Amino acid sequence: xxxxxxxxxxxxxxxxxxxxxxxxxxxxxxxxxxxxxxxxxxxxxxxxxxxxxxxxxxxxxxxxxxxxxxxxxxxxxxxxxxxxxxxxxxxxxxxxxxxxxxxxxxxxxxxxxxxxxxxxxxxxxxxxxxxxxxxxxxxxxxxxxxxxxxxxxxxxxxxxxxxxxxxxxxxxxxxxxxxxxxxxxxxxxxxxxxxxxxxxxxxxxxxxxxxxxxxxxxxxxxxxxxxxxxxxxxxxxxxxxxx
Amino acid sequence: xxxxxxxxxxxxxxxxxxxxxxxxxxxxxxxxxxxxxxxxxxxxxxxxxxxxxxxxxxxxxxxxxxxxxxxxxxxxxxxxxxxxxxxxxxxxxxxxxxxxxxxxxxxxxxxxxxxxxxxxxxxxxxxxxxxxxxxxxxxxxxxxxxxxxxxxxxxxxxxxxxxxxxxxxxxxxxxxxxxxxxxxxxxxxxxxxxxxxxxxxxxxxxxxxxxxxxxxxxxxxxxxxxxxxxxxxxxxxxxxxxx
Numbered sequence: 001x002x003x004x005x006x007x008x009x010x011x012x013x014x015x016x017x018x019x020x021x022x023x024x025x026x027x028x029x030x031x032x033x034x035x036x037x038x039x040x041x042x043x044x045x046x047x048x049x050x051x052x053x054x055x056x057x058x059x060x061x062x063x064x065x066x067x068x069x070x071x072x073x074x075x076x077x078x079x080x081x082x083x084x085x086x087x088x089x090x091x092x093x094x095x096x097x098x099x100x101x102x103x104x105x106x107x108x109x110x111x112x113x114x115x116x117x118x119x120x121x122x123x124x125x126x127x128x129x130x131x132x133x134x135x136x137x138x139x140x141x142x143x144x145x146x147x148x149x150x151x152x153x154x155x156x157x158x159x160x161x162x163x164x165x166x167x168x169x170x171x172x173x174x175x176x177x178x179x180x181x182x183x184x185x186x187x188x189x190x191x192x193x194x195x196x197x198x199x200x201x202x203x204x205x206x207x208x209x210x211x212x213x214x215x216x217x218x219x220x221x222x223x224x225x226x227x228x229x230x231x232x233x234x235x236x237x238x239x240x241x242x243x
Numbered sequence: 244x245x246x247x248x249x250x251x252x253x254x255x256x257x258x259x260x261x262x263x264x265x266x267x268x269x270x271x272x273x274x275x276x277x278x279x280x281x282x283x284x285x286x287x288x289x290x291x292x293x294x295x296x297x298x299x300x301x302x303x304x305x306x307x308x309x310x311x312x313x314x315x316x317x318x319x320x321x322x323x324x325x326x327x328x329x330x331x332x333x334x335x336x337x338x339x340x341x342x343x344x345x346x347x348x349x350x351x352x353x354x355x356x357x358x359x360x361x362x363x364x365x366x367x368x369x370x371x372x373x374x375x376x377x378x379x380x381x382x383x384x385x386x387x388x389x390x391x392x393x394x395x396x397x398x399x400x401x402x403x404x405x406x407x408x409x410x411x412x413x414x415x416x417x418x419x420x421x422x423x424x425x426x427x428x429x430x431x432x433x434x435x436x437x438x439x440x441x442x443x444x445x446x447x448x449x450x451x452x453x454x455x456x457x458x459x460x461x462x463x464x465x466x467x468x469x470x471x472x473x474x475x476x477x478x479x480x481x482x483x484x485x486x
Contacts, residue, residue, distance in 0.1 A: 096339075103469050105461065138463040178480040217476075218348065218485035220381045226346050229469065230476035233460075237421040237477045242461035 007035050008044040008052075008136050010143060011067070015047045020058070020068050028065040031057060039065075044073060048143040051076040076141050079105040080240045081187040083147075084232065085155070086110075087117045087194035089224055097225045098127055102134035102144050104232040105241060110189075111149035116196030122149040152202055156209060165212045166235070167191040168227045171203065174214030177231065181215075181238040188235065192228045250278050251287040251295075251379050253386060254310070258290045263301070263311050271308040274300060282308075287316060291386040294319040319384050322348040323483050324430040326390075327475065328398070329353075330360045330437035332467055340468045341370055345377035345387050347475040348484060353432075354392035359439030365392040395445055399452060408455045409478075410434040411470045414446065417457030420474065424458075424481040431478065435471045 009031070013021055023031070031037045039059035045067060046052040052074040055067035084101045088094050088111050101109055109131065111122045127146045135143050159165065166180065166188060174180070191206075198206065206212050217230050236242040252274070256264055266274070274280045282302035288310060289295040295317040298310035327344045331337050331354050344352055352374065354365045370389045378386050402408065409423065409431060417423070434449075441449070449455050460473050479485040 099466075100469050100472075103463055103465050104473070105463055138465070140463060176480065176486050178486065181480075216485070218479055218483075220346055220348055220383060222346050222381070223342075226343050226472065229343075229472045230347070230480075233473035233476045234480045236461055237419065237424075237473075240461075242459070243419050243421060 007031065007037065008046075008139070010132050010136055011045050011047050013047055015045060015050060015053050015055075015069050017053070017069055017072060020066050022060070022064070022066045025063060028063060032059070032063070032065060042070070043067070045069075046074075046141045048141070049076060052141050074141060078142050079107050079140065079144070080236075082106050082232070082235070082240070083108040083110055083189045084228060085112045085189055085191040086224065086228055087112050087114045087192070088122060088149075089118070089195065093223075093225050094127075095130060097228050098130045098146075099134045100225070100229050101232060102131050102140070103138040104229065105140075105236060106144055106232065107142070108145045108147060110147040110155070112155060112191065113149055113151045114194050114202060115152075115199040116194045118194060118196070124148065153205065156205060159209070159211060161211045163187040163189055163211065165189045165191060165206075165209065166215050166231065167198075167206050167212060168193065168217055168231055169203070169214035170197050170221070172216060172219075174216035177215050177217055177234045178238065180213055181235045184235065184239045186240070188239075190228070190231045190235065192224050192231070195224055250274065250280065251289075251382070253375050253379055254288050254290050256290055258288060258293060258296050258298075258312050260296070260312055260315060263309050265303070265307070265309045268306060271306060275302070275306070275308060285313070286310070288312075289317075289384045291384070292319060295384050317384060321385050322350050322383065322387070323479075325349050325475075325478070325483070326351040326353055326432045327471060328355045328432055328434040329467065329471055330355050330357045330435070331365060331392075332361070332438065336466075336468050337370075338373060340471050341373045341389075342377045343468070343472045344475060345374050345383065346381040347472065348383075348479060349387055349475065350385070351388045351390060353390040353398070355398060355434065356392055356394045357437050357445060358395075358442040359437045361437060361439070367391065396448065399448060402452070402454060404454045406430040406432055406454065408432045408434060408449075408452065409458050409474065410441075410449050410455060411436065411460055411474055412446070412457035413440050413464070415459060415462075417459035420458050420460055420477045421481065423456055424478045427478065427482045429483070431482075433471070433474045433478065435467050435474070438467055 058066045301309045327349045
């Protein structure tokens with residue numbers, strides 16, 4: 001019986017049973033040289049729109065490989081239509097927030113530039129690679145998207161009022177998370193301010209929007225990455241796909 | 244008017260208004276050489292049992308300092324009686340879990356050794372220093388304790404059945420977090436397995452305890468540190484001090 005590797009990969013293409021698909025040079029390199037898999041080994045693959053498949057790895061040459069798609073292991077299911085909007089942090093913290101947001105099932109991540117943002121360097125390609133890796137490891141069958149960065153004022157001006165924008169209000173004047181997130185269906189967005197907090201004019205702008213809700217996450221000071229994970233977890237448990 | 248620094252420190256002692264307290268050499272070094280504060284500057288200090296105070300820094304010598312306690316800024320309030328029990332992870336992840344658990348208001352952290360634990364190196368003193376730093380930064384007025392490490396089986400055998408033990412069940416057979424954590428008052432404990440998951444015999448042991456409840460955190464695979472933050476956030480929002 002062939003060994004089934006725990007390796008799980010995203011393939012940018014369309015997978016279907018009984019077909020063969022030649023892998024990109026990057027993916028072939030990853031499977032053959034990084035993961036050191038051999039021909040005939042089984043892996044799991046998903047394409048982001050049709051589900052997950054068990055595949056057999058086939059070696060075509062020293063740096064070339066394909067997968068033969070054997071059977072469908074899971075149907076496609078989209079994560080809820082929620083987005084995380086956050087002001088980029090120091091590099092390690094940003095990496096961390098992306099990984100956790102993907103595990104917690106966001107459909108998209110939007111880098112938001114605020115007045116107190118400490119960084120406006122958005123490495124979109126790097127973020128996309130990290131989001132894909134986190135999707136592979138958290139057993140998602142979809143790939144979260146990373147949007148282009150946008151300033152908070154432009155984002156608010158273009159906001160679709162059919163969605164709800166939850167912003168984490170560090171001033172303590174938001175309502176408790178469990179109250180706000182009860183019966184709060186998607187589509188929804190979760191906005192986390194930078195370490196320095198929102199400016200007074202940003203808070204005024206947010207509070208005057210009919211689609212925005214201020215949320216309080218308790219009496220302690222949470223770092224931005226903690227607030228992001230806490231908000232997503234609370235919403236998923238009360239109104240998302242953890243129910 | 245004296246400059247009030249944002250510096251906030253824990254002092255292992257007893258603070259009271261209108262008294263003076265000589266700082267330990269470590270604390271004096273931190274304030275004078277690391278934070279580069281000057282005599283006369285104001286800082287916030289808490290002692291872990293009587294609240295928070297505004298203090299004036301007084302220089303006694305090149306490496307020696309005291310604080311004059313001016314006024315009480317906050318009364319003491321304990322965090323809920325909850326503990327995080329987790330199997331030590333790789334160094335960075337462990338650091339991270341400690342910081343986040345403190346921000347999320349645990350009263351204690353207990354390192355648990357499970358069959359699949361990847362590490363049993365518990366550096367208690369390092370963990371305590373990290374927990375103290377996180378308490379200073381999250382504006383807590385109490386200091387979470389770090390227990391000695393214990394194996395899961397010993398921990399279960401000595402468990403106080405007046406508490407409730409919530410364990411994150413990756414097999415999918417737990418009840419959804421929002422159901423379990425609704426009306427679930429402290430004292431409570433939150434047990435997160437290692438990256439490799441609980442062993443079959445550990446799951447059997449946990450499931451047979453009348454004080455234990457299996458919790459599901461949704462359909463995706465969460466890393467251990469994500470599960471810890473998610474569980475604590477959901478509980479705090481539903482039955483803890485975020486209400």
